[in-house]
Amino acid sequence: MQGKRELQGEVAVQGSKNAALPIMAAALLHKGSTVLHNCPKISDVFVMEQILRQLGVVTHWEGHSLLLDCRQVCGYSIPASETEKMRASVLLAGSLLGRKKCVCMGYPGGCVIGHRPIDLHLEVFTRMGAYKDEDGKQLKITADSLQGIRYRFPKVSVGATENAVLAAVAGEGWTILENAAREPEVTALCSFLKKMGVRIENDGRGTLCILGGCLLSDVEFAIPPDRIVAGTFLLAGAAMRSRITLLQAPSRQLNSLLTLYKKMGGQYLVSGGTLETDSRGVRCALPLTETGVYPGFPTDLQPLLMAVCCTLQGESRIRENVFDNRFRVAEPLKKMGAKIKIRDTYAEIQGPAVLKGCRVKAMDLRAGAALVIAALYAEGETIIDSCEYIERGYETLYQDINLLGGRIRKENDSIDETETTGIFEKNQTETTGWSAKE
Numbered sequence: 001m002q003g004k005r006e007l008q009g010e011v012a013v014q015g016s017k018n019a020a021l022p023i024m025a026a027a028l029l030h031k032g033s034t035v036l037h038n039c040p041k042i043s044d045v046f047v048m049e050q051i052l053r054q055l056g057v058v059t060h061w062e063g064h065s066l067l068l069d070c071r072q073v074c075g076y077s078i079p080a081s082e083t084e085k086m087r088a089s090v091l092l093a094g095s096l097l098g099r100k101k102c103v104c105m106g107y108p109g110g111c112v113i114g115h116r117p118i119d120l121h122l123e124v125f126t127r128m129g130a131y132k133d134e135d136g137k138q139l140k141i142t143a144d145s146l147q148g149i150r151y152r153f154p155k156v157s158v159g160a161t162e163n164a165v166l167a168a169v170a171g172e173g174w175t176i177l178e179n180a181a182r183e184p185e186v187t188a189l190c191s192f193l194k195k196m197g198v199r200i201e202n203d204g205r206g207t208l209c210i211l212g213g214c215l216l217s218d219v220e221f222a223i224p225p226d227r228i229v230a231g232t233f234l235l236a237g238a239a240m241r242s243r244i245t246l247l248q249a250p251s252r253q254l255n256s257l258l259t260l261y262k263k264m265g266g267q268y269l270v271s272g273g274t275l276e277t278d279s280r281g282v283r284c285a286l287p288l289t290e291t292g293v294y295p296g297f298p299t300d301l302q303p304l305l306m307a308v309c310c311t312l313q314g315e316s317r318i319r320e321n322v323f324d325n326r327f328r329v330a331e332p333l334k335k336m337g338a339k340i341k342i343r344d345t346y347a348e349i350q351g352p353a354v355l356k357g358c359r360v361k362a363m364d365l366r367a368g369a370a371l372v373i374a375a376l377y378a379e380g381e382t383i384i385d386s387c388e389y390i391e392r393g394y395e396t397l398y399q400d401i402n403l404l405g406g407r408i409r410k411e412n413d414s415i416d417e418t419e420t421t422g423i424f425e426k427n428q429t430e431t432t433g434w435s436a437k438e
Ligand code: UD1
Pocket: 018, 021, 087, 088, 115, 116, 117, 118, 119, 120, 121, 122, 155, 156, 157, 158, 159, 160, 185, 299, 300, 322, 323, 324
């Protein structure tokens, strides 16, 4: 990547990864077909598609629409080699338990951002009447039937809420979930299930009521735009003091970020689905930003904010409250010249730092995106290794940055560097192999 290039222009925000994955799992609950429009073509979605195919689901892509024909689901086992590829594989536990009353699977993987137990997921299943059998490598859950329950989560968990909702759809009677996650991706899952025929009430304040056993029907559903991807472009613009317009932007879901953005000196205008950002006035450090559950500041944007803080005037502090190992990007940022101190759950970032391009490694999806932001701001060339992490969640990040005026290329693509940006993008699309999935 070449740094210090001016960015300007428009970017369309892709469909949400964290909405698409639970909704793909939810499709299994219905012995029929589901069409998901605006589905992001990212590797996590392809992993979920592959697992569904192994279970007997027939899949078909048309552009960004994904058809899932779930009439024949023969299996209920998912090998650890598949589940380890991502955290969201655990969501198949709720839907397979609902559909087959049995699931046998390896433990979920996902980004190494801290301790990620699944105790709350299992607690809900057992309260609904399921039995679990764990041997440390494999997890088997069975149920003669699932009973509707009233359950208050002791801690807010997005995944556990989604799994509880999925199991409740196949339960008997009402399930009432309190202290449930309110993230927009949970709301999207509920909207999808409602469209499928499930009676589900969401008070928007953390209580969900789901009636099990409703008659389900074929459904078409549009995956909402990805708030974290939208936040990525907003923060890239902030680091570069650029003007970037986001099309199909979920602005209301970005309130916590937009509040910070204003504090930094950024200006924005929301009009319909468009979010115009003007970062020319960005300069002020952020005294303290704390991550939290929605509507708090999302932990997924924390590493990216850290990269932006390196460009601000003065000391910024960030407190990470959701995951216990989510400051790993500080090391590669420091290698580039950032002045960051980590103390327990706090990061102190002194800016503005002179960042210099060098060879760094993406350690997880959002840390990888944070390094892209740092590389845009840095002097000279940055090489980011392990960029496959970035591709787990971003469909066209490299192409979009090039369209905005940046210079980024994937090393193993057969690109002639002297070619123009336009030709570069064309070649890259052809060589990624993604289009072969269509
Ligand atoms: C989801 C998102 C991830 C995001 C996170 C927090 C997906 C695929 N991933 O992850 O991008 O960073 O929400 O917004 O949607 N916890 C327990 N026990 C459990 C489950 C969770 O203690 O059984 C803890 C976790 O360790 C963590 C906190 O709860 O500290 C929040 O995790 P959770 O909301 O479950 O995150 P995920 O669903 O894994």
